[in-house]
Amino acid sequence: MKPPSWSPVLIVPLLALAALPAMAGATWITLTVAGVTMGVMLFLMASGLTLVFGLMDVLNFAHGAFVTLGAFVAVSVMGALAGQAEAASWGANLAALGAAAAAAAAACGAVGWVFERVIVRRVYGSHLRQILITVGGLIIAQQLILAGWGAAPLHVGKPLMLRGSISLAGAAIETYRLAALAVGLVLFALMLGVLNRTRVGLLVRAGVENREMVEALGFRIRRLFVGVFVAGAALAGVGGAMWAVYQETVTVAIGAEMTILVFIVVIIGGLGSVGGCFAGAILVGLAANYVGFLAPRLALGTNIALMVAILLWRPRGLLPVSKS
Amino acid sequence: MTGPLLRLSGVQTHIGRYHILHGVDLEVPEGRTTVLLGRNGAGKTTTLRTIMGLWRASAGALQFGGRDITRMETPDIARLGIAYVPETMGVFTQLTVRENFLLATAGGRFDQRRLQGVFGLFPILEQKFDQTAGGLSGGQKQMLAVARAMLEPCRLMIVDEPTKGLAPSIITTLIEAFRLLADAGTTILLVEQNFHLARSVGDGVAAMDDGRVVHAGRMADLAADEALQARLLGLSLAAHQ
Ligand SMILES: Nc1ncnc2c1ncn2[C@@H]1O[C@H](COP(=O)(O)OP(=O)(O)OP(=O)(O)O)[C@@H](O)[C@H]1O
Numbered sequence A: 001m002k003p004p005s006w007s008p009v010l011i012v013p014l015l016a017l018a019a020l021p022a023m024a025g026a027t028w029i030t031l032t033v034a035g036v037t038m039g040v041m042l043f044l045m046a047s048g049l050t051l052v053f054g055l056m057d058v059l060n061f062a063h064g065a066f067v068t069l070g071a072f073v074a075v076s077v078m079g080a081l082a083g084q085a086e087a088a089s090w091g092a093n094l095a096a097l098g099a100a101a102a103a104a105a106a107a108c109g110a111v112g113w114v115f116e117r118v119i120v121r122r123v124y125g126s127h128l129r130q131i132l133i134t135v136g137g138l139i140i141a142q143q144l145i146l147a148g149w150g151a152a153p154l155h156v157g158k159p160l161m162l163r164g165s166i167s168l169a170g171a172a173i174e175t176y177r178l179a180a181l182a183v184g185l186v187l188f189a190l191m192l193g194v195l196n197r198t199r200v201g202l203l204v205r206a207g208v209e210n211r212e213m214v215e216a217l218g219f220r221i222r223r224l225f226v227g228v229f230v231a232g233a234a235l236a237g238v239g240g241a242m243w244a245v246y247q248e249t250v251t252v253a254i255g256a257e258m259t260i261l262v263f264i265v266v267i268i269g270g271l272g273s274v275g276g277c278f279a280g281a282i283l284v285g286l287a288a289n290y291v292g293f294l295a296p297r298l299a300l301g302t303n304i305a306l307m308v309a310i311l312l313w314r315p316r317g318l319l320p321v322s323k324s
Numbered sequence B: 001m002t003g004p005l006l007r008l009s010g011v012q013t014h015i016g017r018y019h020i021l022h023g024v025d026l027e028v029p030e031g032r033t034t035v036l037l038g039r040n041g042a043g044k045t046t047t048l049r050t051i052m053g054l055w056r057a058s059a060g061a062l063q064f065g066g067r068d069i070t071r072m073e074t075p076d077i078a079r080l081g082i083a084y085v086p087e088t089m090g091v092f093t094q095l096t097v098r099e100n101f102l103l104a105t106a107g108g109r110f111d112q113r114r115l116q117g118v119f120g121l122f123p124i125l126e127q128k129f130d131q132t133a134g135g136l137s138g139g140q141k142q143m144l145a146v147a148r149a150m151l152e153p154c155r156l157m158i159v160d161e162p163t164k165g166l167a168p169s170i171i172t173t174l175i176e177a178f179r180l181l182a183d184a185g186t187t188i189l190l191v192e193q194n195f196h197l198a199r200s201v202g203d204g205v206a207a208m209d210d211g212r213v214v215h216a217g218r219m220a221d222l223a224a225d226e227a228l229q230a231r232l233l234g235l236s237l238a239a240h241q
């Protein structure tokens, strides 16, 4: 029998199992939770990119700018809501974090809308021009953020109740990680729900496979694309916000750093595939944490090595989207 | 009736730097089936894609139902009531048969009577309704593509070589489908190299060569004129053997 089409995703639990003998059980639990959490945040940052490529064949190297913007907006909002964030109250803490994430989403969605109208729309169909103009967009966005927030790294504290850690089978797990994990999983579930259970989602899935046919059935795919672009930018903003609070510090370099990771995730997952993107993100998160612990000196090259290995095994990524 | 439902006048199309259509004149009368013949590379598919706005005409004009559609976008052209079955079928292989169908319905709801009619013609699609279309055979995909175009009433159905590479039994089913559509008064523009099928469903015929329509007339006249067949189809049959 032919293995089911999702079977390549099994590489993710296999990697986790393979790491188990190399370390103590409690360490493994801590690292695995950390890896999955990082993966979930990476997924938020990457999901828009993969859909934007799948739907309109647009390579957006400025996608990382949404991560940066989301991070800075979140830090500012958290600063303004310091009273809530420092209060010994779950409600106030989560409200502050939620407000930061929502503000990041709104700001990135709005900027994404303008960016699509003013820039991306002009370069449909030409990858070279897309790369040039979106890399330019990334640089300009960074300069604008520098002008707005300054060059010094900004610090932001985690909300008070999310600072500690809880103990699970002898392993210490940071509370904030669990919160980020929950946010990521909820958004992932929401995205799957929209994609699999709504008409708009059906159109997106169809459009990723065959844009022309969707148009020939009478649907304006450009309008759909704007929606996906804005939603993807907003999600990247939420990812940036969660990441900034997690790191407790943010610099303008976050966008460029994350752009590389996010492209690796999207390529590993298979361009255009949301499920693949999720699996790829978790894989990258896990590998980064295991290797960071076992062989910190190799940490830098791990992601690239992982990508090369996956591509040698499956040249079009874990769950490629077939184009017809 | 005043004039044909669809009229192409002097349509030229470039694909990149290639000049493919050199002035296509074509009329598709309402309520009839018009078959477009021509050897491989004659420009049939390019003509259909230009009608759908998937390629832009660089000169000439296209009118549908009296409206100028030359500069219209593909979705707007489709919304005028044109159902299109492309040469590549346009089946969404990652979606289920049901989802493929849903995309062709107005507002995402099935007209049960039409759906049952389609299942009557293509029972296999009912059996595989909730399976992904990627698992269908080539013939089943073609049935899906044609069936999808039958789910809503349309003013014009455009079908590009539906029998390419299909088994005779499936071709028979498709002929039946086109006959039913024709009996219901549907206007059809069909590209077809299989003269048996072309003759059994076509009222009118147009033959293309080298980016132009070189003959247009009644199918009955072509069927009766072996010399003309030899001249027009000799090309087309020779290219197929
Ligand atoms: N995307 C393209 N780029 C360049 N040339 C193309 C493209 N599509 C078609 N052509 C050329 O245009 C001409 C007409 O092609 P078209 O597909 O319209 O012919 P056709 O009559 O449909 O042929 P067939 O019977 O093989 O389907 C051919 O010479 C073909 O090589």
Ligand SMILES: [Mg+2]
Binding pocket: B044, B045, B046, B087, B160, B161
């Ligand atoms: Mg063709």
